[in-house]
Amino acid sequence: MKDNNEPMVGVMTFTSNVFMSNSAKQPPMNDRIQTITLTFNEQLDVKTVSDSVALYTIKRDGALVKETISFQIDCDDKNTIMINNQMVRTFTGGEAYKIEISSKLKAVTGATLAEDYVGYFATNTLFNFTDIPDLNNERSQIVIISDLHLGIDDAFAETVANKQALASFLNQVKTSPHISELVITGDLFDGWFLPMEYDLPDTQDEFFDGVAANNHVIVNAFNDIIQAGDIKVTYVPGNHDILLTEADVARILPGINQARDENQGLGTYVTGKNSEIAIEHGHRWNIFCTPDPISNREITKNTTSILPPGYFFTRIATNSLREGQPKDTTNTFPIVNPPDQTDVSQFGYYVLWRIWQGVMELLPVYENSAEKLIKTNIDGFTETYAINDLFPYENEAGVIDVKLYKNMQDTWDERQEINGIKVKIPYIEALAKAATFDFTDDQAQNQFFDLDASKRIVVFGHTHVGRVLPRTNPAGEKTIYANSGTWIDRNPGYPTMTFVVITQAKTDSAIDTVNLYQYSNEKTITQWCEGQAIIQ
Template sequence: MRKGGGDMILNEKKKLLLIVGVVVLVTLALMLWSPKQPGIMTVKPNIATTEDPDNPTLNDTVTTISLTFTEKIDPTTIADAVKLYRIDGNGNTVEEPGVIKIDAADPKVIDINNKAMTALTQGEEYQISISRDLKAKSGSSLASNFVGYFATNYQLNLAGNKDLNNERTQIVVISDIHLGIDDRYTETLANRQPLVDYLNQVKASPNVKELVIAGDFLDFWMLPMDYIMPDSQSAFYDAVAANNQTVVDAINAIIQGGEIKVTYIPGNHDLLATDADIARIFPGINQARDSMLGLGSYVTGTNSEIVIEHGHRYDLYSAPDPISNREITQNGTSILPPAYFYARIGSSAVAEGYPKTTNTFPDLKVDKDDANQLNIYRYAQVWKALLSAIPIKESYADPVIKTNVDGYTQTYAVDDLLPHQNDDGTLSMNLYKDIQSTWDERQSINGVKVNIPVADAVAKSADSAFIDSQAQTQIFDTDPTKRIVVFGHTHHARIAPMTNLAGQKTIYANSGTWIDHAPGNPSMTFVVISPQKADSAIETVNLYQYAKDQTITQWADGQAITNP
């Protein structure tokens, strides 16, 4: 009985195994003999694109757009599936006539050209559209429709760019030229003639609409410690102009030509230059000034979307200081900040050839629970770091810094600027003794929109990245109508995309400097802003470097914004 039951179970197992085997064989047969099901292919353009129409990727020169797919393309499906559009000034797509075909060397690649087979028009935004109707020879298609946005950058040619339609639209920004009164200690000597050559090219350009000089132009800071300013400030600036007459003549020629608007914005190294001083030397120049002497902000652009300023109002060491030292100066209206004296010390270090020095910086003790004292200590540490880079033969204790400027008449020692330890253990300075506690009031007077905490201002103002960040904090985060900001001041030429509170892309640029030696930074740099052409969707910002052979190269990747 048990044996017969076992045989029955064994037979059932054999039947089950036979059925499973048949199913496997049938499945394999179907897999081998049925037609291959269409799959999913992908695409990669040879240019940078983005899915965001309001943030197109800027490409320098685009002649052929090559779309590389993962499979061979069926040429009969291309005609209605692949399109190139231009985005007009209202954000609408306009189909761009062209030649769209499979690449002769690779059946996986589709090439897109304009009808003339030349570079696409510069200063435009484009859209690439690929629908799922495009098929591979295998029948595969994209997982979803592809849409990519990109823009074409302007190639700078001061002799003229045909894609600007012979119109004057471009805004050129230069800063930190630092023209000095004496060639023995000017910062711009070897680069002076190249600057003249460059200005002559700007004057001859058919596309430049504005030239903006964003501060630190006529320098009265870079003077050795034993230099005594003349009694007449006007006489000083006239002497600076005379020592750099070729530059002055080149700028005046641009002004007198009447086709390019020239605007001057004060910087810290020329913050005592008055409206009358600049107007006397550069008749007809436009000046962008705040009510506070030594500050200015220039707003320009088709939609007033561009702000240009020097950037020193956010720097505790360089912003006008109308509060400190009033009891010391004779005129009661002095505004010289502490960096003025640092520049005088540095000029002597250069003149002396960076000598070996016996000067030392004292070790200071501080009550870290006292915020006011802690900020003085931080101030001392910044001075310590700065002075280590500019050794001088004179003792810090000796009165060697001669003045006769902005109400100062005495001769000061370096020690007058540095925090010292009092008998009661507290820290204080002879000059700028309350700078850490008057910073908030000073910001208000200087028109700083968003208060910078004094601890940050003391510790970070010497950091170029901190000054750059104020474009975001002070402008983009407070005014959604402003899309482009240009500073100078730091000598660190750069371009950086940012974002405003409305979620729109914005662009920050620093125009750099023209001094002969800019450690760690390029020199002879300038920014070019190209506002929208008629019926164009984009505005571009580019940074360039001029060379002594009169050639121009792009220093950093340009940036574009849509600004209809």
């Protein structure tokens, strides 16, 4: 029988300064670890420490290599163990670790852990252009930039003030001993952000050559990287450069790699040691930005015409932003009455009308909406259009119709099929969520992680909202979505001059890491958000 005067032996718990999980598939990222500090809820029995804690590095083949570690009990806090590596230096970046704490570890009261503890964590590989000892002199970093929006005329282009910084950034990329790839994820040249009244050149080649000439410092910097041959440079199409053809890119940036679908204006670049990385612009799933090879064929008489409605939206937005989004306009737009919702086609037109109404409330212009102002001469379009040509209207018979993008609501599913959208998006949802960046970000899960277990990292641009987010695939493995942001001069509410860095696992290491950074005019680099790691 137990003596009632015998002290009760409790159960120990602990906290750590290192983020850990109990899943080998999902080790949390830690930016920098000098010392692992484990703080228990009771004073420890020093004699039990050294045989009760073990640390292992996880190698690419899954093998565990036991680390030589040193222990120290905090002089001022006997509840705390401080663990260092043998050299008492910062733990090597870009590694996955396993820590074991045995229930043989005891408190002076005799208390133990309820059971053996096993935890997993990863260490980040931080980025600079010159010296990263943790990379063992390997070229293992992929730099991803997007949404440069280089324009044909600095009088209205979105990227003017940041061009010098961009050139400086690219010059540093060129000399980096760690970078293996540079990926341009769309919207390199901007063929959309033009005033409505802008006179386009006679040919598309002439337009893009003009953009290149206006941004020759940036083009030269890209060409210097390509010609040096140490870094693979890849271009992926975006929506603002949807008409930039393979031949255009090859002419302006000779020797560059291009990742393109069979159809113009889309592409996915797959890279990584295990083809685990998928990179594309992100406009494929946006009803206003993904190619439209159907709606305007009667107007363009062109079997290759693909300009989506976002092109005309952006032309209008250019004027609105240049005019300061004026609120004292007197424009009137077509009036449409709500149809019977059972008439899916007519109701689809009505929802489109509501969307355009909201657009013009957000981006009003001084120009008369009924006046022919939007000059084209592009992709088979030859007329000058009015803003109202984009608005559905009721004809004399009370039937809703539209001039541009006729029957867009009825052909959306066919358009998705042509554009390789694997998980179809309902028309109303596609309209309602087109302007939300979360909708685009979510397609990394819907169109990649949920469908293909081999894809562990997906990077988009398009939204201008740089971020790095952990995700999980159906197999329970950690995946990572990142957005590379933008380099435009003004990006209200969000950073600009951002880029993503994927550090691939070193020869004998198990993890890839993903980080978002911001460049500055002072040539400094700032980590913008917490990085993430996946174990291979």
